[in-house]
Amino acid sequence: MRSSDADLIRGFALFRGISDAIFDEVTADAAILDLPPDHVLLTEGERPEHLFLLLSGLIESFSQYNGKTTTLSFLRPPAALIVAAVWMDQPQLHSARTLARSRLATLPARAVRAALATDRAFCEAAGRELSIRYRDIFKELKNQRLRNATDRLANWLLTESQVAGSDEFRIAVGKATLAARLGISGEHISRAFAQLREHGVETDGKEMRINTAKLTAFAKPDPMIDGAEA
Amino acid sequence: MRSSDADLIRGFALFRGISDAIFDEVTADAAILDLPPDHVLLTEGERPEHLFLLLSGLIESFSQYNGKTTTLSFLRPPAALIVAAVWMDQPQLHSARTLARSRLATLPARAVRAALATDRAFCEAAGRELSIRYRDIFKELKNQRLRNATDRLANWLLTESQVAGSDEFRIAVGKATLAARLGISGEHISRAFAQLREHGVETDGKEMRINTAKLTAFAKPDPMIDGAEA
DNA sequence: CGTGCCATTGACCATTATCAAACGACGTGG
DNA sequence: CCACGTCGTTTGATAATGGTCAATGGCACG
Numbered sequence: 377m378r379s380s381d382a383d384l385i386r387g388f389a390l391f392r393g394i395s396d397a398i399f400d401e402v403t404a405d406a407a408i409l410d411l412p413p414d415h416v417l418l419t420e421g422e423r424p425e426h427l428f429l430l431l432s433g434l435i436e437s438f439s440q441y442n443g444k445t446t447t448l449s450f451l452r453p454p455a456a457l458i459v460a461a462v463w464m465d466q467p468q469l470h471s472a473r474t475l476a477r478s479r480l481a482t483l484p485a486r487a488v489r490a491a492l493a494t495d496r497a498f499c500e501a502a503g504r505e506l507s508i509r510y511r512d513i514f515k516e517l518k519n520q521r522l523r524n525a526t527d528r529l530a531n532w533l534l535t536e537s538q539v540a541g542s543d544e545f546r547i548a549v550g551k552a553t554l555a556a557r558l559g560i561s562g563e564h565i566s567r568a569f570a571q572l573r574e575h576g577v578e579t580d581g582k583e584m585r586i587n588t589a590k591l592t593a594f595a596k597p598d599p600m601i602d603g604a605e606a
Numbered sequence: 607m608r609s610s611d612a613d614l615i616r617g618f619a620l621f622r623g624i625s626d627a628i629f630d631e632v633t634a635d636a637a638i639l640d641l642p643p644d645h646v647l648l649t650e651g652e653r654p655e656h657l658f659l660l661l662s663g664l665i666e667s668f669s670q671y672n673g674k675t676t677t678l679s680f681l682r683p684p685a686a687l688i689v690a691a692v693w694m695d696q697p698q699l700h701s702a703r704t705l706a707r708s709r710l711a712t713l714p715a716r717a718v719r720a721a722l723a724t725d726r727a728f729c730e731a732a733g734r735e736l737s738i739r740y741r742d743i744f745k746e747l748k749n750q751r752l753r754n755a756t757d758r759l760a761n762w763l764l765t766e767s768q769v770a771g772s773d774e775f776r777i778a779v780g781k782a783t784l785a786a787r788l789g790i791s792g793e794h795i796s797r798a799f800a801q802l803r804e805h806g807v808e809t810d811g812k813e814m815r816i817n818t819a820k821l822t823a824f825a826k827p828d829p830m831i832d833g834a835e836a
Numbered sequence: 837c838g839t840g841c842c843a844t845t846g847a848c849c850a851t852t853a854t855c856a857a858a859c860g861a862c863g864t865g866g
Numbered sequence: 867c868c869a870c871g872t873c874g875t876t877t878g879a880t881a882a883t884g885g886t887c888a889a890t891g892g893c894a895c896g
Contacts, residue, residue, distance in 0.1 A: 421830055439748050441828055446751040448744070460737035460744075469744050469830055492733070496726035503722065503733040507690035510740045514678070514690075514699050517747045518669050521676040521789050524883065551843065559751050561885055566844050581843090581893095598671055600650055600699055754851065780874065791853055796876050811861090811875095837896100844891075853882070859875080866869085 377408050377481070384431050385481055388454050390505050394497040402483055402491045402498070409480045417480070418458065418472035423465065426482035428457035433478020434548055437470040438556070447556035449516065450475070450549070459506050462488050475549055508605040518601050525560045526568045530595035531602050532558060533577060537586055538603070544585045607638050607711070614661050615711055618684050620735050624727040632713055632721045632728070639710045647710070648688065648702035653695065656712035658687035663708025664778055667700040668786070677786035679746065680705070680779070689736050692718050705779055738835040748831050755790045756798045760825035761832050762788060763807060767816055768833070774815045 385391070385406070391399055408431075411417060417428070420439055435451040448470055451457065461468045462485045491498045519528055532554075537543055547554065555565035569579055575594040576587030597603075615621070615636070621629055638661075641647060647658070650669055665681040678700055681687065691698045692715045721728045749758055762784075767773055777784065785795035799809055805824040806817030827833075 439752065439830070441748070441752040441831060442826060444752050446748065448747060448751075460740045463733055464737045464741070464836070466741070466835070467830070469741060469748070492730060494726070496724070496729055499726055499729040499733060500722060503693055503729060503736060506733060506736050506740060507694045510690045510736060510743065511694070511696070511699060513740065513747060514743055517678060517743060517750065518671070518676065518699070520747065520750055521678075522669065522671040522674050550841095562843080563845085563886080564884055567884090570844085596672060600669070600697070601671060605696070606694070756851095782874070792875080793854080793877085794852055797852095800876085839894105839896085841894085842892085844889105846887105846889085848886085848888105850885070851883080854880085856878085856880105858877075861874090862872085864869105864871085866867105 377406060381408055381431060381479075381481065384454075385429060388429060388456065389508075390429070390456050390459075390501050391498075392501050394495065394501060398491055398495045398498055402487050403481075405484050405487060407482050409478075409482060411474045411478050411480065413474055413476050416471060416473045418468055418470070420469065420471045421467050424458050424461045424468055424485050426485055427459065427462045427488045428472075429481040429483070430455045430457065431479040431481060433480075434475040435472050435478060436475050436553070436557070437472045439470045445556070446559060447553070449512070450557055456505050459502060459509065463492060463502065463506070465489065475553065511605045515601050520559055522601070525558060525564055526571050527595060528558045528560075529554075529565065529568045530572055530575065530577075530591055531597050533572075533584060533586055534588070534591060534595055534597050535602055535604075536584075537588060543588050544583070547582045547584060550582075607636060611638055611661060611709075611711065614684075615659060618659060618686065619738075620659070620686050620689075620731050621728075622731050624725065624731060628721055628725045628728055632717050633711075635714050635717060637712050639708075639712060641704045641708050641710070643704055643706050645708075646701060646703045648698055648700070650699065650701045651697050654688050654691045654698055654715050656715055657689065657692045657718045658702075659711040659713070660685045660687065661709040661711060663710075664705040665702050665708060666705050666783070666787070667702045669700045675786070676789060677783070679742070680787055686735050686739075689732060689739060693722060693732065693736070695719065705783065741835045745831050750789055752831070755788060755794055756801050757825060758788045758790075759784075759795065759798045760802055760805065760807075760821055761827050763802075763814060763816055764818070764821060764825055764827050765832055765834075766814075767818060773818050774813070777812045777814060780812075 385403065386399060430451055430453045432453050437448045439446055439448060457472060458468050492502060537545055551565050552562040555562045576590030578585040615633065616629060660681055660683045662683050667678045669676055669678060687702060688698050722732060767775055781795050782792040785792045806820030808815040
């Protein structure tokens with residue numbers, strides 16, 4: 377592991393406020409994965425052997441059932457994957473794949489659980505990390521139940537624009553992948569984009585330009601649904 | 607508070623393995639709520655002042671947006687409500703109401719956070735409780751995305767049958783309420799039940815009798831979606 | 837200059853919502 | 867004891883939403 381990786385990892389919320397001694401214990405057998413795009417790194421149903429920390433790149437968590445596939449979330453650095461599964465030592469509820477070249481650290485699940493069982497600060501940081509993930513997925517369920525496809529896309533664009541800090545930005549994924557993330561088909565997202573042209577959305581491939589005021593009026597974003605947690 | 611309540615609370619997973627001293631601190635200002643059916647006890651968007659423990663009865667968590675309402679989960683004892691919101695001291699993402707006469711304990715959020723900040727065992731128990739809630743809501747998102755209404759109902763009935771330990775059981779809520787829980791309209795659930803008659807489901811009001819083998823063959827339950835966590 | 841890969845568009849189908857009406861169980865007052 | 871509401875459910879008709887299949891078009895890359 378590069379020392380720059382170690383510094384990066386040390387800065388994760390998961391390690392905020394913990395002692396160097398515990399940090400060293402948890403990361404003693406850490407390894408770095410450098411993965412190409414479209415590489416599956418986690419498979420639904422398996423017991424977690426590692427906690428994953430996303431250092432750079434982009435990850436999609438997804439699940440399959442009865443011949444269908446759905447994307448549950450996009451994960452960007454810094455993020456910890458499968459905290460709950462590692463904590464409970466239960467099978468992972470989702471698979472995960474890279475959407476871009478990505479760099480991850482793996483921490484042995486056993487070491488993580490050992491630290492949770494001995495260190496209050498680590499336990500608290502993990503609980504806070506988990507709280508954030510819980511609230512994110514909870515919002516996603518509300519998003520799915522309370523909004524239609526066009527509204528979900530509109531609000532997703534507004535959130536991306538906020539993250540980018542500009543009304544012009546480039547989306548990181550293809551439209552078909554974004555469609556999966558929003559829980560709709562590739563064809564349908566095309567029609568949703570077409571609808572949004574009336575509401576301040578111009579697209580050219582992955583380049584987006586939005587009229588924030590106009591799109592906000594249409595999308596009705598709500599802090600109880602939109603926007604990532606702290 | 608009755609001493610029988612104290613015993614009940616002490617048995618919650620949230621307090622497993624913690625010292626009497628910490629338990630006493632967290633529960634020092636606990637109060638008991640005895641609520642009639644259809645009473646709203648939590649409102650989306652408010653900062654949590656208490657952690658709630660459901661001792662008996664039945665609670666529905668729900669959310670409203672843009673004139674629509676959706677039910678996110680049914681909660682049965684023993685369950686802890688809004689652990690994540692209390693932990694992060696962030697607004698609650700959902701409202702909650704009783705579906706039956708219910709008995710709850712309230713623990714001051716401040717005392718809970720104080721204990722999380724000082725006691726490893728409590729922190730770990732809370733993290734495990736949160737992991738369970740996370741995994742439950744994660745499964746619900748998959749359920750929503752990967753199955754249609756009839757399949758969701760079929761699998762819900764199978765799970766209820768397992769909980770009841772019998773192929774004959776009585777559902778606790780009206781069909782319209784169940785429809786909301788499954789994310790569909792009251793009218794649609796009626797048609798879904800009609801479809802399931804072909805697959806081993808007989809209903810008489812709230813009384814259900816299912817042919818487990820036949821319904822299982824139709825519903826294709828999957829442990830990565832169905833069934834509550836530990 | 838193909839050859840793929842996306843994205844778009846059109847036609848059609850499946851799923852679910854909505855609105856309205858009817859139905860049935862149940863409790864109350866005459 | 868019966869007529870009458872009320873409430874929850876069912877049923878029917880219609881519309882909205884989104885999925886699937888097929889064809890087309892643009893564009894990057896070899």
